[in-house]
Amino acid sequence: MQPAKRLEMIADSIELQKLLAGLQKAGISRYTVIHNVEGWGVRGIMASTGDVTMLDTAYVIAFCTPEQVQSTVEILRPILKRFGGSCYVSDVMEVKSNPD
Amino acid sequence: MQPAKRLEMIADSIELQKLLAGLQKAGISRYTVIHNVEGWGVRGIMASTGDVTMLDTAYVIAFCTPEQVQSTVEILRPILKRFGGSCYVSDVMEVKSNPD
Amino acid sequence: MQPAKRLEMIADSIELQKLLAGLQKAGISRYTVIHNVEGWGVRGIMASTGDVTMLDTAYVIAFCTPEQVQSTVEILRPILKRFGGSCYVSDVMEVKSNPD
């Protein structure tokens, strides 16, 4: 097992493309998106009921190396500032296919 | 970046309203709900196949400040005791829109 | 509250049965599966668009005791090696129904 970082982002799916492009730019090309989550955020109750409005919230998880975190955050921050949404970083241990 | 806590709860969606009301009471008004997850829990295989029965399991994530954790847990514990479901707390770093 | 571990796995749903059987074998019988997540992985863009192809990616979360981690990882590693997918371990605090 080997130390790694989990990046979690929550944002309107409409903003997603920009965030994912940001990840890509930071060299993170593997990630998982959970669509159609329900979110209550800073912009009042049901910032994103989604449904009828074609807006919906997405939850993105990307595991990366500890070194990638800093530059990724630099890239994501202005997007989050402009469009809203949140981003959190935490520690994990990666289970590699080959024992280490 | 700034230390924060991740609260994770898994419960029948029917119990969700009570948990979310608990969060609200503890001053946590921002959270994300993932519906229709599939769960195998303590109550036998498929405690919540959901589907045909209109029961389904929901997964709730709420990021909060380290200070909010204690009081939130006090509020959630009796609900979890009564209705089942689980709750876990872990450490994260919040990426703020403005560099700190 | 009591220390525990979060196991996270991401894999094609077609591989899921094998992973879940692995968990079971390791004595972990409680877990949560999020179906239909969208994944970009090592095998090129959209390793699992899912949809039209009946393939889809699933995201599995299982909370367990710190002692269970080692043996579980041993069991899962060959499956992940053979079929792909990722597994991560991290620290959490479990909120028990009864205060401790």
Add this chain to the structure above:
Amino acid sequence: MDFSLVLSNLLNPPVLFFFLGMLAVFVKSDLEIPPPIPKLFSLYLLLAIGFKGGVELANSGITQPVILTILAAIGMSLLVPIYTFFILRTRLDAYNSAAIAATYGSISAVTFITASSFLNALEIPYDGYMVAALALMESPAIIIGLILVKLFARGMEGGDRTEPINWADVLQEAFLNGSVFLLVGSLLIGYLTGEQGWHTLKPFVQDMFYGVLTFFLLDMGLVAAKRIQDLQKTGVFLIGFALIAPPVNATLGLLLARAIALSPGDALLFAVLCASASYIAVPAAMRLTVPEANPSLYISSALAVTFPFNIIVGIPLYQYEIALLWQGNLS
């Protein structure tokens, strides 16, 4: 009892798809209907059944036979949970007994629909307003279930049930739980809009009906087969109960139906309402109001035993009973 009746009941596509679903699990096929599709089908069926029933109620008017039928239905949904509770209580705790009793006091809409297809195939007429009876059998069973908990679960482990019943919560769950609300609401809208509304929605609620039902039963087959594993843990008592309660309740229902002079077709539907057990509205209600009960018990027995029993054996059996009971009447 005519064996060809059994066959003709089974040889229709929705029922066969139920067995296909069960087979898929037994042979370990990875076939599955992903969530929330099954919920969409449930919502559709509730809306369609309710709306159709409402339109038929508007056509028939709320006449004396209608009221009598509804009263009989409510009566059965009160009686069944009470007597079954005491039988269940011999082996199970008060929480589980009450939850299972409520489940059997309530109804399964899909069993009801299968019975009406059966009548259609036999060209036996029945009244559309029977759906009103169906719609009104969910709530009383839920309420009785909770009263039983209140009365008999004192001083049990986890028994902080000395606090008074929270009637607001109970009535909320009994009358406003999503499934009951949609069913009753659709019934009312059907009643209000009558033939004209029917004209608007017919292609959707009627023409699509058996197709959606087919898909739904395919999924029910999948779920029922998975649930059978659960039952192995619950032991033979509950399985026996789930097999014997339906014909007993059906027979009680038929005697009552005979007493209030229902037509043979209506009597079969009434019997099926009494014999079937809820796996949509009641589990959701019990989960919230009797959280001490184990959902595996009440869901699995209703879904994996009673439902297939009624479909395979029950419906033709009750029809056979009707042939005997109504004979005097007809001659």
Add this chain to the structure above:
Amino acid sequence: MDFSLVLSNLLNPPVLFFFLGMLAVFVKSDLEIPPPIPKLFSLYLLLAIGFKGGVELANSGITQPVILTILAAIGMSLLVPIYTFFILRTRLDAYNSAAIAATYGSISAVTFITASSFLNALEIPYDGYMVAALALMESPAIIIGLILVKLFARGMEGGDRTEPINWADVLQEAFLNGSVFLLVGSLLIGYLTGEQGWHTLKPFVQDMFYGVLTFFLLDMGLVAAKRIQDLQKTGVFLIGFALIAPPVNATLGLLLARAIALSPGDALLFAVLCASASYIAVPAAMRLTVPEANPSLYISSALAVTFPFNIIVGIPLYQYEIALLWQGNLS
């Protein structure tokens, strides 16, 4: 104004299911339509409306009245956001004003459909090509909204809006946002395949239509009722705006419709296009291009106030206005 008109408009199943949805929220029922089902219904409605409109356009041909109607529609979708912007600006910042203005310049397809059912019920004829007008009113409103931001949001807080408009992004969102793209694409396909295509898809896009609409309105009722809470925060100004803008815009639309000699049926549809506000295409576009605006404001006013207002009061009111305005014409 004939009160029975109001009633007949309300007493059709889709509209009643809208109120059932609202009621569910008010009585705290746990009824809900799980995601992404509502999105499926939205996609279906856009496809069906567009396709049907395209087929009718193929039937009528692109004649002078068609072109005139479309030009009038585009005109209104440019005019409405401009004038409403200045009214909104008296109380709200430029971002929110522009986003709300764009919302009201655009249209609600479901309101349009309800109005056509209303005309069907009254047996008043209207032209199928009105859908083309509908399809072309989304994009201009979005563009005007963005130009307004550009012109009036200089130097505001968060006002890094001194950078030039990114026209590529704007046109992208205005013309290629998923909803607009599907609606216009379906219109084109309907136009290209005409009667033959219609024959293939009729059972799906026509026969199922009111059923899906019913489900969709049930969901809209749920959402609208939840949104009403949002509105309490926004204060009385926006609620007032959401109630007054529709009849004003409808009246402007009717005068224009009268000027270009639309038939009474077409005029009602035109009025409803002017009076309604978008909650599908525009919010998605605004979220991306005016992220400074608060979505609660523009979504909630369109969905929780203007939509029900148009359904309950608006449609019969505009019909009444037409009766007055077109009278001279008919005599």
Add this chain to the structure above:
Amino acid sequence: MDFSLVLSNLLNPPVLFFFLGMLAVFVKSDLEIPPPIPKLFSLYLLLAIGFKGGVELANSGITQPVILTILAAIGMSLLVPIYTFFILRTRLDAYNSAAIAATYGSISAVTFITASSFLNALEIPYDGYMVAALALMESPAIIIGLILVKLFARGMEGGDRTEPINWADVLQEAFLNGSVFLLVGSLLIGYLTGEQGWHTLKPFVQDMFYGVLTFFLLDMGLVAAKRIQDLQKTGVFLIGFALIAPPVNATLGLLLARAIALSPGDALLFAVLCASASYIAVPAAMRLTVPEANPSLYISSALAVTFPFNIIVGIPLYQYEIALLWQGNLS
């Protein structure tokens, strides 16, 4: 080859919606069909195709031509993967070659349906039991794919393939994978219930069919266009293969069809079965049984090249070949 044939094939709504989906991706519209909706449509299409085929099989009976056709189909689904494997092997490793070969030995139900619409438009008759051939071409191709891996992937990197084939797993995936199971199961149910079952389900499986297909093809267009990017990485060899294999396989199929004296209509369907490649059942099976192969390769070539090729060029081309080959027969 009559160019108007090509056009008439393309100018039907489902096919046009496929191109609309592709266009959406090319112009970067954010249109998307959220999961699991596409899976619902897949399940529907499998159920409907299978059921319809079963009913037609019940009508025709299992006659000698039926058996002959089925044998020919199975033959082709065995032959195609074997010979294509050796071609693919010149450039790709044994795992990828076997997986792609299996993909091309199997079939695409949607291509089959498009071909039958094409025949309908030309008023050329064909037999419903061709669906039985379709249903039986998935499993053999999967099995052959695995045998090829076993025989030729010895000693490769990652080549712990010295262990014996796990036949239980292989047969499981070949016959019981969800898609195959539902298709064959529905065929059997259709066969068992015949005309009476058809009567029950017709509005669902027939009337809705082209509507659901339209939505499904819209989604396939979206996916195919995204997959085209994948292909740029795979290089020109695989793209060439995906373009040349279909007409070659179709021609082989036509020669066989001619030999067993299929009617021209049936021959076209048979050719299309041979020419098309699976993107539903086989990828799921390969993912599990040949995990060493890269899914991008077999999914993208089947979906993004072969499928559109067959729809645009293939079907009219094969029809043209039939006109030539069957000429002698007709004169």
